Amino acid sequence: MTAHVIDGKSYAAQLRTRLAGEVRDLAARGARPGLATLIVGDSYPAHAYERRVARLAADLDCHYVREALPADTNQADTVAAVGKLNADPRISGILILRPLPDHISETVLYRALDPLKDIEAVHPVNAGLLALDRPRYIPSTPASVFHMLDRYLTDTGRDPAQVYPHTTLVMVGRSNNVGKPAILLGLARNATVLSCDEHSHTAGLLHHYTRHADILIVAAGVPGLITADHIKTGAIAIDVGINPIHNPHTDTITLVGDLDPDVTQRAEAISPVPGGVGPITDTWLLHNTILAAHHAHNIAAAQPNLDGLTLQTHDERLIPTGS
Ligand code: NDP
DSSP: OOOEEOOHHHHHHHHHHHHHHHHHHHHHTTOOOEEEEEEESOOHHHHHHHHHHHHHHHHTTOEEEEEEEOTTOOHHHHHHHHHHHHHOTTOOEEEEOSOOOTTSOHHHHHHHSOGGGBTTOOSHHHHHHHHTTOOSSOOHHHHHHHHHHHHHHHHTTOOHHHHGGGOEEEEEOOOTTTHHHHHHHHHHTTOEEEEEOHHHHHTTOHHHHHTTOSEEEEOSOOTTOBOGGGOOTTOEEEEOOOEEEEETTTTEEEEEOSBOGGGGGTOSEEOOSSSSHHHHHHHHHHHHHHHHHHHHTTOOOSSSOSOOSSOOOOOGGGSOTTO
């Protein structure tokens, strides 16, 4: 068996066409989405991501602000930078790029965000709303994973709503920004969900669990962690990992995922790195920015959620007390 390679770039391109239409509709009502990124220090992946979303914001004619702070910026000044973006009416959504320097508390920064501008749902209010199946925003990476899965199932003649209840879905990685929200999205689709982490690996049990997976999602940040030996024959394996590998001879960086190439011998389909989940994630971030612009201007979004299958996003302020 040689696995089908799912083309994330093509799904992302289709999403971008829809978003361009939404930006035009907003412009007709006098509103323009605005995205701000906050980046502290010089992490290679953070800067690479920032450059991609800046390009995409420009392509979609969204206002864009990049707030880049030196690595030694203290906590108070970083929180103040968030406050400045919160107060800027041209900004509808704010992305705090990870990783942050060790002396900056992620928790403190996330709490400083205006929840209406928190397009990655990292503020405790938005993370809680997602856990309660009433998301204001669905964080872009897990949303993209399920967009890819739903599209792939549909494109191969299957009804996702029928498939998930018969599916064992294994999530490797349980971070707050990727693994945990992906687990929630899997539960919302009525899949049977198993969660694995570094402790499953250390205990020598990772392959035991992953071999049960009809759908395997991997977000560990460990190059080649998952080999053919971890895969059930015919599984769909989605690779979220992005690992920069430096070649000292050419002084170049290559990106690889968490799936070993030999996974293609067993899986029905895999998502590649690069060109898989990443391009959809970039686009979803702009989708959430556009949704935030609707919230900011009290305009009902034509398409509050591109993830049509399960959770509908809400602006919690608009839900009457008691509902
Ligand atoms: P974190 O480092 O925050 O979390 C990693 C998770 O993986 C933890 O839950 C950890 O377990 C688990 N883990 C680590 N090592 C192993 C192992 N050997 N076996 C099993 N589980 C393991 O990373 P993120 O979630 O932020 O990111 C994960 C990867 O996804 C990275 O490569 C990142 O670059 C990439 N990424 C890609 C995005 C995209 O759009 N494509 C967006 C965001 C991230 P424990 O909890 O026990 O520590």
